[in-house]
Amino acid sequence: MNTNDRGTVKVENGRYRFEGKFHYGYPNEPIRNEDGELMGVTNPRDLTHVHMYGGEAPFFEGLGQGKLLGTRCDNSNCEANGSIFIPFRIHCPDCLSKNTIVDMTETAQKGATVHTFMITERTGAFNTLPKPIRFVNVEFEGVPTILMGYLSVGEPKIGMKVIPIFNTTNPTFTILDLSWVPEEANETDLPEGYTFG
């Protein structure tokens, strides 16, 4: 089936403007057992969801620009006042006031640390990362939480220093645009499209 007319979406005047096709139908097929008896049917489909980033949009836009953004609670009446959140939290989890966006790129570039990691050959359908995936969970100086990510160069180790790289050439506008490499990695080691920001 030709799916070249797959849809795109814009937001105009606070409304979605859908253009093109968002679903393609296919005929179903019977499922039979070895005796030829009907057991069930297949239900094929191909559809596109849309998803809004809301207040997290600056984070995902920032990755493609080589920036790692976090947020900070600036509510002086909150016990978490001054806490920096990565993953980016729109609102403080304690006082629920709107956090201030802070650029954490430099902090991360000075050397973040691998808290833990995992290497796996197994992936689910729709995976786009090369296998095996090297998951790393990264700690930053002065940030109470840890960030899930993946290592693009070298082998992970607990305690190793890593720095961020960004898909600035052809961003996907997803978390995949952020990856990590050992702090000694060279520009030439990076996967295609990724830069130090």
Next chain:
Amino acid sequence: MIKFSKRQLKTPKMQRPVYLVTGGMSKFGRSIPEKRTEELVIDAFVEAAEFIDKSPAELKEYIHSCYYGHFADHFGDQLLGESVIHDRLGLDPLGNVGIKTGGATGGSTLWEAFKAVASGYSDCVLAMGWERMDEVPTDEGNNYIASAADKDWETPLGHIYTGYYAVMAQKYWQVFGKKEDSFRQTMAEIAVKNRGYARMNPHAQGPMDITVDDVINSPVVAYPLRALDCCLMSVGAACAILCDEKTANELTDNPLEIHVAAGSHTLRVADRRDMEIPLLPNESPDQYKDLGDRFPGGDRYPGFTGFLAARMAAYYGYRMAGVIDPTEDFDLVELHDAFTISDIQTYEDIGIRPYGEGRTYVESGDCYLTNPKTGEPGKLPSNLSGGLIGNMHAVGATGIMQTIEVGQHIWGRWAEMHEDQSKWDLFGRSKPDDWTNLQVDGAKRGLAISHAGVGSHVTATILVHPDHQLERTES
């Protein structure tokens, strides 16, 4: 939150006691193509009715509201699947609600059912859970399961839940397991034990007669986890009937008091703030002061190594039931052994062992029906059903299955429900020649832990024989 108010830590106080009257379950399998989910649910319900010598129609007359646990709508491609089940059970026009908390769905379903009776809304309720994960190929199944992680921050990373989970295993393995061969061996013992116990269970999907070496030599899934360290993915159903005291005594002469408590923690495993360890009744404030010295890297709590949700479920649940020391106060437990290593982590979260010392529960032999070191009864046998590794993990049914298994021991009816040749025949499974009765002699109290993913939800279900209640103090 990283600090909890007194109000938040209050011991739950129910309006009246709640009793488990009966329960039943279907066969569990990786796939059961010959049956619709509704048929499996009816199998479970019929077993529950027969267990107390009632016909399904007689039992239905008592039910006043219904609680349905079913996690992954995606797999069944049917929203409001609970309504389909409710209709096929012929329970209209009773009120019903669906419950979804990932791997803890079964436990959460009991939690809701329990509160409905405790509040007085209903005198008799049905808690029914099921799951059907066989209607897509495995990699699409992995994709669906991964959508239970944070869809923007985690899921695109490989669409593989194991990856988000196993980072915790890695940390525990290195910090508390110290990457020791002896720790690896202890993990493997759990897999051997649970698969071995599953051999005595006609419902079980994954019985195996294996050795520690078989586990250690099985293919790596995500190091240090190997194929035989991991739980099953299953199809099946399980149900429980909960009542107030009067109704319970009309239905059976042997109801068990039930308590259910719940805790939670971040969906994103990495997004955890450090906090003080909330203490269980058998712990003291200073006992963890040197945890980071004894286990370098282990000073963050809950970090990547503790399940705060499990800790909190036990925190509330133990106080509700008067439990001080789980090893002394319970006669058996059913734990959520999603992976061998997370089983060890849970021993610590629920106070069977202090933080850092989970492995000693296995190494002492306490977790076996018969302690292999002493030949005496194990102090606190765990997962005699086979657990998630040997029996099943049909997500919405799992926590209910665990609770029924514990109940059957306290009722002294475990052999009756597992030995009968006709059940083995019905499920198309061959009963081993060395079939052994795993009944825990004189069991009076037990615990079931139901756990979701990286620890987003955990419930603690406690069953107590009414003649063997523990003393409860107000807090």
